[in-house]
Amino acid sequence: MSGGEQKPERYYVGVDVGTGSVRAALVDQSGVLLAFADQPIKKWEPQFNHHEQSSEDIWAACCVVTKKVVQGIDLNQIRGLGFDATCSLVVLDKQFRPLPVNHEEDSHRNVIMWLDHRAVSQVNRINETKHSVLQYVGGVMSVEMQAPKLLWLKENLRETCWDKAGHFFDLPDFLSWKATGVTARSLCSLVCKWTYSAERGWDDSFWKMIGLEDFVADNYSKIGNQVLPPGASLGNGLTPEAARDLGLLPGIAVAASLIDAHAGGLGVIGADVKGHGLVCEGQPVTSRLAVICGTSSCHMGISKDPIFVPGVWGPYFSAMVPGFWLNEGGQSVTGKLIDHMVEGHAAFPELQVKATARCQSVYAYLNSHLDLIKKAQPVGFLTVDLHVWPDFHGNRSPLADLTLKGMVTGLKLSQDLDDLAILYLATVQAIALGTRFIIEAMEAAGHSISTLFLCGGLSKNPLFVQMHADITGMPVVLSQEVESVLVGAAILGACASGDFASVQEAMAKMSKVGKVVFPRLQDKKYYDKKYQVFLKLVEHQKEYLAIMNDN
Numbered sequence: 001m002s003g004g005e006q007k008p009e010r011y012y013v014g015v016d017v018g019t020g021s022v023r024a025a026l027v028d029q030s031g032v033l034l035a036f037a038d039q040p041i042k043k044w045e046p047q048f049n050h051h052e053q054s055s056e057d058i059w060a061a062c063c064v065v066t067k068k069v070v071q072g073i074d075l076n077q078i079r080g081l082g083f084d085a086t087c088s089l090v091v092l093d094k095q096f097r098p099l100p101v102n103h104e105e106d107s108h109r110n111v112i113m114w115l116d117h118r119a120v121s122q123v124n125r126i127n128e129t130k131h132s133v134l135q136y137v138g139g140v141m142s143v144e145m146q147a148p149k150l151l152w153l154k155e156n157l158r159e160t161c162w163d164k165a166g167h168f169f170d171l172p173d174f175l176s177w178k179a180t181g182v183t184a185r186s187l188c189s190l191v192c193k194w195t196y197s198a199e200r201g202w203d204d205s206f207w208k209m210i211g212l213e214d215f216v217a218d219n220y221s222k223i224g225n226q227v228l229p230p231g232a233s234l235g236n237g238l239t240p241e242a243a244r245d246l247g248l249l250p251g252i253a254v255a256a257s258l259i260d261a262h263a264g265g266l267g268v269i270g271a272d273v274k275g276h277g278l279v280c281e282g283q284p285v286t287s288r289l290a291v292i293c294g295t296s297s298c299h300m301g302i303s304k305d306p307i308f309v310p311g312v313w314g315p316y317f318s319a320m321v322p323g324f325w326l327n328e329g330g331q332s333v334t335g336k337l338i339d340h341m342v343e344g345h346a347a348f349p350e351l352q353v354k355a356t357a358r359c360q361s362v363y364a365y366l367n368s369h370l371d372l373i374k375k376a377q378p379v380g381f382l383t384v385d386l387h388v389w390p391d392f393h394g395n396r397s398p399l400a401d402l403t404l405k406g407m408v409t410g411l412k413l414s415q416d417l418d419d420l421a422i423l424y425l426a427t428v429q430a431i432a433l434g435t436r437f438i439i440e441a442m443e444a445a446g447h448s449i450s451t452l453f454l455c456g457g458l459s460k461n462p463l464f465v466q467m468h469a470d471i472t473g474m475p476v477v478l479s480q481e482v483e484s485v486l487v488g489a490a491i492l493g494a495c496a497s498g499d500f501a502s503v504q505e506a507m508a509k510m511s512k513v514g515k516v517v518f519p520r521l522q523d524k525k526y527y528d529k530k531y532q533v534f535l536k537l538v539e540h541q542k543e544y545l546a547i548m549n550d551n
């Protein structure tokens with residue numbers, strides 16, 4: 001720097017809308033988080049399998065957290081803003097006002113959440129078409145994608161919602177529209193959840209075949225006919241109105257968004273791994289699997305050429321890392337399942353009291369309780385006769401079967417804290433066994449994976465991380481910044497600002513390896529047996545169903 005002049009630091013704001021809360025971070029050019037804030041968001045479950053949110057409530061939470069993280073900062077130093085969010089469906093009318101997605105006609109609830117399973121009949125009919133677009137979602141469309149939900153709205157809320165609708169947004173695209181007034185969609189959302197192809201665009205025949213020819217007739221204006229790669233700069237940047245809402249300066253660059261899991265992938269997958277003793281150091285980036293573990297877990301693997309993995313979403317071109325194909329495996333409830341098992345147990349009130357007395361989270365308390373009750377053997381061996389099949393909300397991958405249910409075998413009459421701790425352990429193990437099942441399906445189809453990169457709320461749980469290492473037999477890399485999804489969102493803002501020439505360059509500079517957890521290979525035999533039982537559980541579940549359905 002000439003004359004000892006210091007170039008002012010450049011900052012980016014990342015905003016991550018998860019299922020349960022909105023988070024924001026102020027991030028510098030090397031990917032360090034300087035400020036973090038979070039805020040819960042509202043959720044409604046008006047009936048079983050219907051999950052709704054409010055886009056106004058979500059935007060208000062984005063404003064609260066963004067204002068918090070930029071407090072005390074010279075706003076001129078903030079160069080770019082990036083959003084990521086869950087892949088929920090936002091419905092607005094022609095004047096961009098919220099429309100109800102429910103029979104109660106509550107227009108405040110205008111978001112059908114990603115985990116909503118109301119459109120089962122619609123998705124079954126879509127899958128019966130065997131249309132060629134289905135090849136790009138693992139062969140079977142998920143009820144969690146947008147086409148079945150749109151069809152549900154047309155068939156169930158024709159007058160109150162469908163006929164009045166002007167705009168259907170994936171939540172990440174709603175946020176970038178709200179910030180800039182630009183209705184262009186991100187390639188990520190459209191490719192991953194709406195059947196758009198990066199190479200061929202929309203397929204008219206698909207929409208006509210499933211009964212949503214309306215979109216073809218108006219040239220896809222309601223679902224997006226301008227598509228931009230994630231990280232591309234939108235319009236003239238932040239509008240004056242949005243700048244006021246967010247506490248930022250108008251005109252700063254705003255990026256085309258990403259779905260949350262994909263932002264997590266960007267935040268971790270490109271890190272320089274030199275010096276950590278990892279086998280992936282000498283391997284291409286395609287040997288890395290990013291696993292984003294929050295309410296759900298998403299398994300993001302990339303490849304140079306398209307790989308078709310039955311039951312695993314994709315291959316999607318350029319939907320996460322530009323120029324690479326993406327396969328996305330997933331478990332629809334993981335964090336939510338652990339919470340469900342723990343909070344539903346008779347010993348939960350006692351756990352809460354004891355954890356609070358020690359100023360610990362219930363999970364930290366359970367982890368230390370497991371250490372206390374283990375005998376001479378490792379903690380993981382406490383589940384020798386307790387096994388869980390984790391599909392309490394259907395199986396996303398690799399079976400792509402939404403009818404599957406959860407299973408627990410090995411229950412006893414006791415309901416004390418020991419019993420709760422072991423059930424919690426068995427649930428965590430079941431989720432890790434599910435990851436192994438997904439990895440095996442991806443490898444059988446052509447992926448070659450050697451290292452896991454974990455992020456999301458569950459990666460803060462050391463037991464969850466160690467179980468993923470032990471059960472998959474692979475090292476698990478955690479990022480220096482525990483909030484790696486926010487680093488991914490900030491990478492988008494950094495790209496939109498023009499400070500980096502490419503997403504790859506920003507990834508390499510902004511994502512950093514923190515801790516590495518290696519598998520305890522001496523325990524492999526035990527986990528191989530647990531995996532054998534795990535596979536039997538689903539086999540047996542199918543047999544039970546066949547028996548019960550046999551007339």
Ligand SMILES: Nc1ncnc2c1ncn2[C@@H]1O[C@H](COP(=O)(O)OP(=O)(O)O)[C@@H](O)[C@H]1O
Nearest residue numbers: 018019020021294295335363456457458460461
């Ligand atoms: N410190 C922690 N220890 C254990 N589990 C945690 C911790 N923090 C968050 N979690 C779990 O992570 C899950 C939520 O992850 P998060 O990434 O915040 O979800 P989302 O992005 O879906 O809102 C919850 O199930 C929660 O219990």
Ligand SMILES: O=C(CO)[C@H](O)[C@H](O)COP(=O)(O)O
Nearest residue numbers: 018019086087261294295296
């Ligand atoms: O489908 C997904 C990504 O493609 C995610 O499961 C969904 O976006 C929810 O994410 P999270 O569990 O982090 O809230």
